[in-house]
Amino acid sequence: MRYDWTPLWRSSIGFDRLFDALDEVQRTAEETYPPYNIERIDENRFQISVALAGFTPDEVALTSEQNVLTLxxxxxxxxxxxxxxxxxxxxxxxxxxxxxxxxxxxxxxxENGLLVIDLQREIPEAMKPRRIEINGAAPSNVTQIESRAA
Structure with a gap:
């Protein structure tokens, strides 16, 4: 069963990638060849293993464009x-x-009839959280001298 996302397109703005992803998941659920595994190695590393018995590296093309990996x-x-x-x-x-x-x-x-694809999450420095120094606080080791008005 395929779902028609058209009614949601008319009433939403800026969610086009979400609907594309949902449509992609629905479409790929119907595909079964070639079989594959997706493995999380650690928090930022992943591995896709695709069973390609009988294929040579010359008969396979792997391309990455924007956020889509095509095999x-x-x-x-x-x-x-x-x-x-x-x-x-x-x-x-x-x-x-x-x-x-x-x-x-x-x-x-x-490797052993499998095409193994190594992936890694690399967040740019500009996108990582960073601590910001707060200025204007009086240091705790400074003593204030009393002064009298004349």
């Missing part, structure tokens, strides 16, 4: 092969992952 696979069929049984899927695919703000792709490599 595409195009399998080139070799002529002259006759299969008695074909259980390993080698169909073309396109899978997209929506990344949160400040998540960057650090690298990708093949």
């Amino acid at each position: 595409e696979g195009k399998k080139s069929e070799k002529e002259g092969k006759t299969f008695l049984h074909r259980g390993i899927s080698t169909r073309n695919f396109k899978r997209q992952f929506t990344l949160a703000d400040y998540i960057e792709v650090k690298g990708a490599h093949f």
